[in-house]
Amino acid sequence: MVSRRMPPNFLMLVIAFMLGTFVDLFWNWKGISTEVVDLQTWDKNSKVTVHQRSDETNRLSFLPTSEVNHELQNNLILGAAVGLHLSVLHRFVQSARTSCNLCTITLLVHDFSMRSDDFRLLSDVFHVVLIPYQQFLLSNKHETFVMTAIYSQRWTIFSSYLQTLQNEGKAFDNVFICDVSDTVFQANVFKHMNTMGDGLYVFLEDIHFRISEQKINANWIKACYGQQMLQQIGNKSISCSGTVLGSWPAIITYLSAMAAQFLTRSRACLRIVGNDQGVHNFIIYNGLIPDTKIYLMPHETGFVGTLALPKWLKRNKFGYILNSRSEIYAVVHQINRSPQLLAQFNRVYQTLPDDVLNRKA
Numbered sequence: 302m303v304s305r306r307m308p309p310n311f312l313m314l315v316i317a318f319m320l321g322t323f324v325d326l327f328w329n330w331k332g333i334s335t336e337v338v339d340l341q342t343w344d345k346n347s348k349v350t351v352h353q354r355s356d357e358t359n360r361l362s363f364l365p366t367s368e369v370n371h372e373l374q375n376n377l378i379l380g381a382a383v384g385l386h387l388s389v390l391h392r393f394v395q396s397a398r399t400s401c402n403l404c405t406i407t408l409l410v411h412d413f414s415m416r417s418d419d420f421r422l423l424s425d426v427f428h429v430v431l432i433p434y435q436q437f438l439l440s441n442k443h444e445t446f447v448m449t450a451i452y453s454q455r456w457t458i459f460s461s462y463l464q465t466l467q468n469e470g471k472a473f474d475n476v477f478i479c480d481v482s483d484t485v486f487q488a489n490v491f492k493h494m495n496t497m498g499d500g501l502y503v504f505l506e507d508i509h510f511r512i513s514e515q516k517i518n519a520n521w522i523k524a525c526y527g528q529q530m531l532q533q534i535g536n537k538s539i540s541c542s543g544t545v546l547g548s549w550p551a552i553i554t555y556l557s558a559m560a561a562q563f564l565t566r567s568r569a570c571l572r573i574v575g576n577d578q579g580v581h582n583f584i585i586y587n588g589l590i591p592d593t594k595i596y597l598m599p600h601e602t603g604f605v606g607t608l609a610l611p612k613w614l615k616r617n618k619f620g621y622i623l624n625s626r627s628e629i630y631a632v633v634h635q636i637n638r639s640p641q642l643l644a645q646f647n648r649v650y651q652t653l654p655d656d657v658l659n660r661k662a
Contacts, residue, residue, distance in 0.1 A: 372492035374474035376401065379463075380481040381455040382408040383434050387419050392650035393481045394427045400486035400631070405473070408481065409434050409451075409458060437461065453563055453577050460556035467553065476552040480543035483637040485646050487621055490546060490631040493604045499548035500594035501555055503585055504634075506539040507610035508601055512582060515539060515610070521579025525570035534586040540597065541607045542581035544634050551593045558584045606630040609638045620645055 378397050382390055390408070397406050407430040414420045415431050424431050434451075437458045459478060466472055477490050494502070512518045513535025522531045547555060562580045563571070570576055584590060600607050602624055608614070615623040622633045622642070636642045 369495075370492075371475055371494040372489050373403070374491070376404045376491045377473040377476045378404050378406045379459060379476055379478045380408055380484075381434075381451055381458075382410050382414075382481040383451045384411060385482055387417075387423065388647075388650075388652045389482055390420075390423060391652050392646055393484060394423060394429050395650050396486040396646075398427045398429075401489045401491065404491070405430060407432060407462075409437075409455065411435070432462065434458075450574070452575065453571065456556060456559040456577060456580075457563060460553075460560040463553060463556060467549075472549050475546070475548050477632075478545045478552070479632065480634060483635050484544070485633050485636055485650075486631065487629055487633060488604075488631040490604065493631060494546070494548070497596055498594075499551065500596055501548075501551040501590060502546040502596045502598055503540045503581075504544045504546075504598045504603060504605040504607055505600055506541055506607045508538065508599060510539055510610055511536050512539055517575070518578065518582070521573065521576055522583065524573045525566055525576055525579045526583055530583065534582065537582070537586050538597065539610075540578075540582050540585055541634065542578040544605050544607070544632060545581075546605075547593075551590075554593050555584075555590050558589050601625045602628075604628070604631045606633045608633065608635040608642070614639060614642070620649075 378401065380393070382393070394406055394408075397404070406427065410420065410431050410433070412433045412435045415433055420431065423429060437454075463472075463476070475491050475494060510518075512522060513531060518539050519531055519535065522534065545552070545555065559577070559580060562584060566576070566580070570579075585595065598605060600611060604624075606622055606624065615625070615627070617623060617627075617629075621629045624630055633642075636646060
């Protein structure tokens, strides 16, 4: 039998190919692992979670706005979930994580929730940062802070939290602040910033209502700023304080303005439920957010839907809520105003009872 030896050059090619494949697989595996670690990195010398940016995100941060894909930037979804049931948080965080895989999701919760096994599991599964409410409550003894409810306190807390991140060099590129109990994500909200760029995005309610025409909103302005201010801005469209989007500088400026207002409001204002929406509309329509471009986004044609006031609701065959142009809302707020929608999302984002967790049949 004649022995056939492979040419040396051919052997070298085979070895090089195998080595290259091994290196490529190792590199990709390493990259994926690093990305997962980045989402959960904890700086033990700090009270806040560190979200490290990838090289690509860092590069994007310094590009001109017209070239930046906001969807790929270092983005934060921030909300207050104090006193909310696990099932409500599950609906919020799963929809948020599905819509924005690379976003940091940070929620303000009670300390006892942070000690709960179920809440810790939720945090681990969906990579959610939980920050303790009591930490801020104990550190802020100002009367106007103590006597207000969480929907008012959250603005001071968020302002303090983000300022701490900024001071420590851990700022994000963009932030979406929203209510947790009645909000569902359907798509990445940050990608819509690509069209108009940096600034503050506030979201209007039904176009047919003005502040003075809607009793609850009119009362918030009147209780906090008086009848004269109601007459001054009463003809403006209602902007909802439950959803606010913006680039980092815009959000920092907005939160500072909100927090400052609560320090000077009367007891009558501070005691009224939902007063933060009155403050929100006051600072927007009185130019109290300096050096910031503000986008007033309509409910009817925008990318965030606010469902309390509109009489209409539009969905496609797959259950996505649509605007008047049949475009899918990135975020739907106030879903609890529709029993049908609430039932739909509770089916989609359900938590299992303990007695079926280990049952097969």
